[in-house]
Amino acid sequence: MSENAADCVIVGAGLAGLSAARALEAAGREVVVLEARDRVGGRTVNEPIGGGEVVELGGQWVGPGQDSILGLIEELGLETFPTFGEGRSLFERRGKVRRYRGTIPRLNPFALAEIGRGLSKINRMASRVNPDAPWGQHELADWDRTSFDSWIRRNFRTGAGRDAMRMATEAVWAAEPGDVSLLHVLFYVRSAGSIDLLLDTEGGSQEARVTGGTQLISVRMAEQMARPVRFRTAARAISHREGEVVVEAEDLDSGRPVEFSAADAVVAIPPVLAGRLTYSPALPAQRDGLTQRMIQGSVVKTMTIYDRPFWREQGLNGRAVSAEGPVSVVFDNSPPGGSPGVLLAFLEGDAARRAADLPREQRREIVVGCLSRLFGDAAAAPVDYVDKAWAADEWARGCYGGFMPTGAWMPYGAALRAPIGPIHWAGAETSSRWAGYMEGAVRSGRRAAEEILGAAGT
């Protein structure tokens, strides 16, 4: 075949697209992968910080139950190491910084009881959601029409309890409780297993990291592919009919159009970006409506780098949550050897929106100011600072991923991964297990490949 023809053309060289490519190649198919960026990894990306070390500006954690990504990591000869956790965490609220152990800070007993009851209720409600097809569960329609914020205000009376739920929403969805539907929260919790898994570090989805950085997963997959990924090649239009698809892309270096033809396509980019391609014939109203509604989260992921992890010497594990903001959550993100010291600080939801279009230098001031409040004067003198405002990245337009506002899952959810002719949809959002996580991305790519291979077999 010519270099622009293949059995399958894949749009996006993130974990989903490359997982699809890997599965298709394993089955003997010829695959061409198009990537607008000059790198693989999509929403996982390593940033070198000198001395051979990297920090990850995108998805980074893996945890129990995420068998596909953990298996893939092993298969690729990569290793994981535990997220640093020795010592106490910090909690800031109403101008005071306190130390605590475990997942939930010491609060007044009323708030603690309320949070405990609330999280249990979320797990109970989530257990009623069928993550494979929530759109078919008409008995859950009220949850689809209610924002998570409205649910929190009805179920939480204490300020500390409401703050805790807001911070949890920011940490898990990079959104505010008012942005996301109650049904989306419950779908997402169900698709992972429980809210505890999403919030916990030890025993949860923040448990472990990948030595050398998670982008290596994509780098290794790409290295093993028969054909090199086509970088700086931005898909713009897809013409399709049964059994044939042509992807028109722009070579971003020359500005020239370049066409790729195949029997099938896998579109492995976030739904909102998939909605911005031009389709011919135009997509059905339901699929288009889905892409109008699935919104990308808002996060600026920042790494402040110190010559050493000074907080460890003070009995701190580097974790902090702040109800004051703008930094809401902090982790010790030092490399496995513990040098240099790295504090990962998230700006999420509204804080990320306010910061996304600022110059990086201003974001650095904001973040270092917060870290100093939390960790003391030693935090005021970093040796370096890097960050990524994902909403300003035109090939992501937000992270961690897409979420549903009210009124979206019920009428439009069925279009999330239903193929349209030869076009298949992948990406972390489209997975019914661990939706939004690297695990979901890998699963979604393999599922798209199975659709193609299965259909050919019949």
Added chain:
Amino acid sequence: MSENAADCVIVGAGLAGLSAARALEAAGREVVVLEARDRVGGRTVNEPIGGGEVVELGGQWVGPGQDSILGLIEELGLETFPTFGEGRSLFERRGKVRRYRGTIPRLNPFALAEIGRGLSKINRMASRVNPDAPWGQHELADWDRTSFDSWIRRNFRTGAGRDAMRMATEAVWAAEPGDVSLLHVLFYVRSAGSIDLLLDTEGGSQEARVTGGTQLISVRMAEQMARPVRFRTAARAISHREGEVVVEAEDLDSGRPVEFSAADAVVAIPPVLAGRLTYSPALPAQRDGLTQRMIQGSVVKTMTIYDRPFWREQGLNGRAVSAEGPVSVVFDNSPPGGSPGVLLAFLEGDAARRAADLPREQRREIVVGCLSRLFGDAAAAPVDYVDKAWAADEWARGCYGGFMPTGAWMPYGAALRAPIGPIHWAGAETSSRWAGYMEGAVRSGRRAAEEILGAAGT
């Protein structure tokens, strides 16, 4: 100037784009208007039904307070005539069809009192919204986080009251109460003046129609332009820097790219479609986030045509509202002379979503079935049927217009019409008065023109 260069390039030949063009030409500017369709009018469109008569498959009504569009109609030598209203209206709920007079059907007194109180409360709350900048009113943040559905369930106890509010939401926003934020409802009401104006026919925004159809407004404006509109020319990409803009479009007949350059651009298409153009440099995160959040409404506008308006002979005005659906609202939409008889039936919100991707023949069956239930056997034998599923139209992707889900107005509203370098934003959604109406579209185009002319003057 060459035909592809101008002072201003305008994307979209609907009421907003043409109003901008008209204002700019009046001030001596050279303007080129690009239109993807083969016609002007955007979301207003005439459909000939024989005998020199037309029906309108898009926006059609004008009413008191809509001074810009009414003035423009007069200026263009067009005329209006009153929406037919002689006789009684029909109301269907729980399998029964009843006759009534006025705006609100006869219901039980509890429901009537509740609806009265609810509408007053909406007007009171709306009066607190500043339609020019609701995003600056942080005291209204709770309204932004709450879906209209949650508000209705808190404020309405009777089934009839809740049904009435659902039908009103469908009629005004082509959305379900669960889709739209409370703040958006209040902004929209405030931008028109009162909820009564939005719901009423006589004395309200459904008061009058335009002889020959509203598309004539755009047709006349286009006829008077110095340069002809460039049809079948779909904008795809906009490169910009201060004082210069290049719009790259696709000639849809040849498939070839064609470039237009100007000092300024006016993008006069719905926000979600504006978000699907490729911008270079990429747009700021806030503007992009807005386009991720402003969702197009869901409506199938249908016209069922009879040899004569038989309902008039039965003392009916052709209006009906049904809580049963799928048709929710019906109007007598016969031409001014009363022949043929035309019933306008709306499928809106979820009903429109279910119907948008069906074959027209199936929609006809659905609609004629509903009309027969409401108007009796005579309605079962139409002579013709036409409709338009706006969500399936790739140059609209929904109607009547864009609405905001929860969590959108506060963080993103400021990007709705703030120019970005030489790019100005128009369209009915961007108006602070009569947002979403033809009136708002005309105002938005003139406002965009003023931005350009005003800036040049300073």
